[in-house]
Amino acid sequence: MDRITSAQVFVAIAERGSMIAAAEVLDMSRAMVTRYLAQMEDWAGARLLHRSTRRLSLTDAGERTLARCRAMLELADAIEVGPSDEADTPRGLLRITCSQSLAQAALAGAVSEYLRRYPHTSVDLQVNNRAVNLVEQRIDLALRITNALEPNLIARQLGNCASVVCAAPAYLAARGTPLRAEDLAGHNCLTYTYFGKSLWQFSYCGETLSVPVSGNLSANEDLVLLAATVEGAGVSLQPLYSAAPLIAAGKLVALLPDHLPQQMGIHGIYTSRQHMPPALRAMLDHLLAWFAGHPTWLAHGAG
Structure with a gap:
């Protein structure tokens, strides 16, 4: 991690007395401030702050580290930079x-x-x-x-990323075509591990529908699910950018045209x-x- 940024974070925490205040003034997430502080304590080889429910205070090691950080930042500020356009x-x-x-x-x-x-x-x-x-x-x-x-x-x-519900012609010939979002409960739905694994959301006639789905295949890569859908394994909710060429080629069929999947x-x-x-x-x-x-x-x- 960048030592200059870590020093800026530590000085901000010390001057403002809290990691939340430091995160706000530095325009960082609190998680990032916490990581920079942890790295600074690793470099110092000591705990730098006393943590209480009300306020943070410096340890002896923290006082020494604060002085070094301020000196480091002064030196960094003194370094000349090139022309602004460069x-x-x-x-x-x-x-x-x-x-x-x-x-x-x-x-x-x-x-x-x-x-x-x-x-x-x-x-x-x-x-x-x-x-x-x-x-x-x-x-x-x-x-x-x-x-x-x-x-x-x-x-x-x-x-924004639009999505489409789709299936292969062979699957639809064997299992029938869902006409309503609720019909998906009777189909083998292939799901993405990190998104909507059991609940697909649609906009229909101005209302939001949340439809529970299930199936025998899930994966952490949507291209794997796309390939399985083409092979007739089931129905899947795919990014339009991935499915559109296959729909145009007749390898997949877009389903539920009146139901608009939630845009991401x-x-x-x-x-x-x-x-x-x-x-x-x-x-x-x-x-x-x-x-x-x-x-x-x-x-x-x-x-």
């Missing part, structure tokens, strides 16, 4: 993580455009369906499709708004414009 130029490596399907459908194209626009940057794209610890994994930006972000995360919504937000998650590197700020702005300006990616993949 300092604001996006450059350097960005480590980004997202799901495999989103990487294929959108990020491959969006990141390629970004790299052409900002030739002094590079991107390491980590494909992972699990939520990762951004600090421990040294991730600059995580992209997640969800409507249930943890409240302590710092995130920016970049776009595409969020960019990062560790702090303070001193954001120009490359990361430029990437967030680029992705926001890319999703808004490429509506056809929903149906045809990146493009």
Whole structure:
């Protein structure tokens, strides 16, 4: 972890007497403040704060560490930086993580455009369906499709993701076609481990419906469920960007046209708004414009 940022966090905690106040002034999540403090105590090899229900106070080791941190920050502030236009130029490596399907459908194209626009940057794209610890994994930006972000995360919504209920013609020939959302209870529904495993939500005639579903296959990768759906294993709720080409090719059939599945937000998650590197700020702005300006990616993949 960055020692300068850790020092800023520790000074803010000491001066304001609480981690919540430090998080607010630094525009960080409380979880990030806690991690930076824990790392500072690891470096110091001692407990730096007395913790009580009312207020935090410094230990003897904390007093010494506070003096060193202030000196370190003064030295950092004294370092001259280059011209502002050069300092604001996006450059350097960005480590980004997202799901495999989103990487294929959108990020491959969006990141390629970004790299052409900002030739002094590079991107390491980590494909992972699990939520990762951004600090421990040294991730600059995580992209997640969800409507249930943890409240302590710092995130920016970049776009929206539509979904579709679908099944293979062979499955429908054998099991029949559901005509209402309630009919899904009688079908083998393939579910995504990390989202809506047992409850699918729809908008129908201006009302919200929550439909319990079940089946004999769940997975933590939606492309696996998509392949199983094509093979006739059951009914699945898929991102439109993944299913649309297969629907157009006749390999899948879109179901329940009068029921609109809940739309999900595409969020960019990062560790702090303070001193954001120009490359990361430029990437967030680029992705926001890319999703808004490429509506056809929903149906045809990146493009």
